[in-house]
Amino acid sequence: MKLEEKLGLIRYNLDKEPHIIVNTEKCEKCRTKPCIVGCPAGCFKIEENKFLFQYEDCIECGTCKIICPKRVIEWSYPRGTFGMAFRYG
Amino acid sequence: MENLDAIVVGAGPAGSAAAYSLAKNGLEVMLVERAKTPGEKNVSGGVLYGQVLHNLIPNYWEKAPLERRITTHRLSLLSNESAFTLDFSSGKRSPVPNDGYSINRYKFDQWFAEQAENAGALLAPGIRVDDLLWKKNRIIGVKAGTDEVQANVVIAADGVNSQLAAKAHMRKEHTSEQMGLGIKEVYKLPRKIIEERFNLIGNEGAAYHFIGCTKGHPGGGFLYTNQDTLSLGLVIFLPAFEVTKDTAPDLMEHYKSHAFIQRLIRDGELKEYSAHLVPEGGYSKITKLYTNGFLVTGDAAGLAFNIGYALEGMNFAIASGIAAAETVIAATKTGDFSKRSLKRYEQVLRDSFVLKDMKTFKRAHNLFNNPRLHSTYPKLVNTFAHDLFTSKAVPRQKLVQLLIRHVLGNVTIPSLIRDGLQVVRGL
Numbered sequence: 001m002k003l004e005e006k007l008g009l010i011r012y013n014l015d016k017e018p019h020i021i022v023n024t025e026k027c028e029k030c031r032t033k034p035c036i037v038g039c040p041a042g043c044f045k046i047e048e049n050k051f052l053f054q055y056e057d058c059i060e061c062g063t064c065k066i067i068c069p070k071r072v073i074e075w076s077y078p079r080g081t082f083g084m085a086f087r088y089g
Numbered sequence: 090m091e092n093l094d095a096i097v098v099g100a101g102p103a104g105s106a107a108a109y110s111l112a113k114n115g116l117e118v119m120l121v122e123r124a125k126t127p128g129e130k131n132v133s134g135g136v137l138y139g140q141v142l143h144n145l146i147p148n149y150w151e152k153a154p155l156e157r158r159i160t161t162h163r164l165s166l167l168s169n170e171s172a173f174t175l176d177f178s179s180g181k182r183s184p185v186p187n188d189g190y191s192i193n194r195y196k197f198d199q200w201f202a203e204q205a206e207n208a209g210a211l212l213a214p215g216i217r218v219d220d221l222l223w224k225k226n227r228i229i230g231v232k233a234g235t236d237e238v239q240a241n242v243v244i245a246a247d248g249v250n251s252q253l254a255a256k257a258h259m260r261k262e263h264t265s266e267q268m269g270l271g272i273k274e275v276y277k278l279p280r281k282i283i284e285e286r287f288n289l290i291g292n293e294g295a296a297y298h299f300i301g302c303t304k305g306h307p308g309g310g311f312l313y314t315n316q317d318t319l320s321l322g323l324v325i326f327l328p329a330f331e332v333t334k335d336t337a338p339d340l341m342e343h344y345k346s347h348a349f350i351q352r353l354i355r356d357g358e359l360k361e362y363s364a365h366l367v368p369e370g371g372y373s374k375i376t377k378l379y380t381n382g383f384l385v386t387g388d389a390a391g392l393a394f395n396i397g398y399a400l401e402g403m404n405f406a407i408a409s410g411i412a413a414a415e416t417v418i419a420a421t422k423t424g425d426f427s428k429r430s431l432k433r434y435e436q437v438l439r440d441s442f443v444l445k446d447m448k449t450f451k452r453a454h455n456l457f458n459n460p461r462l463h464s465t466y467p468k469l470v471n472t473f474a475h476d477l478f479t480s481k482a483v484p485r486q487k488l489v490q491l492l493i494r495h496v497l498g499n500v501t502i503p504s505l506i507r508d509g510l511q512v513v514r515g516l
Binding site: 003007010032036037038040060061062063065066067071076078081085087088089 | 100110123124125126128131132133153186193194195199214215216217233234249250252262263264265266268272274318320327329330333336338359361362363364365366372491497501
């Protein structure tokens, strides 16, 4: 099963106010970009040499903030009631 | 609003245990949770060992939503196509307080928060605490949006990424070295098939742990049987992502593709994909535990235990929640909520298994970060077992000779000595 389908099993209540803010200009200069491989929801990627980020699929683990070598990921939990919800956990 | 006795932030096992104990003792306590329903944001990567919970809620297993009572423990070393396994099964029939259970956190955390609520705690779900309220060098409450609530003490039980512990200057920024990423998939299967496949009767359950399933990166795998689902998980220590080209989801797929894992989960229907960080820093990365008007509990404080064959977090969380509550109850009697009074919390934890275990095994962290543990040794053990249990119609070597040949064929003597010392010191 593809990652998109797996994420499709999770309920989201999307907060229009992003809970992760990334300075993509600085990210493009980052040599290692461990966020791309470390994010379990595939929120970070490179497409056509552009560094892309989206917070909508985020499953709120916090990995990206910790592994960011440049410490340019501003991360908080989504506001109360927002974000994803597990049913098994 | 008047001044509360305590505000507990986070309705996981630590927070609910603290709020329950405080409310039971007649204190006015608010339990704040960012999820709409407690448990929605949480993921279990372990077995709930219940002794501590039993002390708090006697015979909890008759009331709490639990999945299966763990009677079989396995530790497997995986190599490409084989598995070498240690298996311990207990035939004990009736539950005892220190049994372990697999649990569904969505159900369990909800139940535990309800117990706190029934005891008199004010449960406030759907609220994210944004900041702490200070009066000089003392914490006097919390801020959520434009709302402010004051209390004599704030107990941080806001989990592994605890923002409150950071805001209260209890910890530095987290580093990769102290965290593991846990990814979990839940598969649905008929109860009967689970029981037959794992050789279980009735409500018995199995806990399997795997080493050698992480493409050589420090980490490990687990599988727990629930009533009619299986929880399959993989933990990768974060530094791996600085060197690997495999994404975290790829590593999960690789783990699942192992023939041994495949046959355990076959025909299961994927119901949930989840991820959560696990504190893996051990004793040296425990945060400061208290300051004026403030205590830190559970994952928020880094109170989690991993020594490969035993993983514990939830009962450490519950124990710390209870210890925090006891401290606040004592402080309420004297009216002193300064750090001089709250340091009792640390003493209670130091006298209990929580900090004693973490201290005893403080060097286990080095051992689990040794890459040879995750590739060379699982492979070595499997090829050795292969030679042991198969016949090639050539003369056999004696057991010890065979073992020495396998070990020296794969590991240099200095490495072997170093690794041996790590085992002795760590475990």
